[in-house]
Amino acid sequence: MRPLVIAHRGASAAYPEHTRPAYEKALADGADGLECDVRLSRDGQLVLMHDRVLDRTTELRGPVSRRSVPELRGAGVMTLEELIELARGAGRPVKLLVETKHPNRYGKAVEQRLLALLRRQGLDRPRAGEQVAVTMMSFSPLAVRRVRALAPTLPRVQLLDLIPPGLKPSRLPFGARIAGPGLELVRRRPDLVRRLKARGNDVYIWTVNELADVDLVVGLGADAIITDRPAEVRNHLLGGVL
Ligand code: G3P
Ligand code: CA
Secondary structure, three states: OOOEEEEEOOOOOOOOOOOHHHHHHHHHOOOOEEEEEEEEOOOOOEEEOOOOEOOOOOOOOOEHHHOOHHHHHHOOOOEHHHHHHHHHOOOOOEEEEEEEOOOOOOOOHHHHHHHHHHHHHOOOOOOOOOOEEEEEEEOOHHHHHHHHHHOOOOOEEEEEOOOOOOOOOOOOHHHOOEEEEEHHHHHHOOOHHHHHHHOOOEEEEEOOOOHHHHHHHHHHOOOEEEEOOHHHHHHHHOOOOO
């Protein structure tokens, strides 16, 4: 079984991150899933944005949390609802990995809004016949715990950029069954993936863009590869035969 290929912020090496063209390209590339970061707008909608402020990726300035969706749309920012619609239009199974960013101005409201949206869309739990399957991710264990309370059967990824002091490296907090270590952490702790998997966890590794690193994480047993270059990674995993 090859690992899943998840497009990080869309096919973000080819198109600007978190934009419609980046996600359309990822779907056309055959990515198994789409990754996105979500933040709350001033008018309470989840929008796709990595940074707290808009400066790096749009022509607007300042915090996302102070702008309304109409303003953000005008700057090319997508809502999560629009991404769900895009994924549903793919006509094939698509995983949607939604990362909630913390700390942020609205705190737990981000997970509450996420679950409200997923419930409205019928995506708050795995469902037979549903093409879009959502997985929640966060670096914040409290956010992961909140989602467990709100939607116990929704898959959750505990993202890790380091092993928090006091945490056993193979034991995930609050019942998450998927670990999301960064590539740098995996390099520093080559035993980590094996130990996580030995405890029954799946392991999704980010952000893997070089083919030598793809080989490395495949060798370690990664269950998913989160990459800015889904076409190249998928092609490599399929042995160069598209
Ligand atoms: O997929 C996990 C990865 O996206 C976490 O890091 O900074 O790219 O959101 P970041
Ligand atoms: Ca992310």
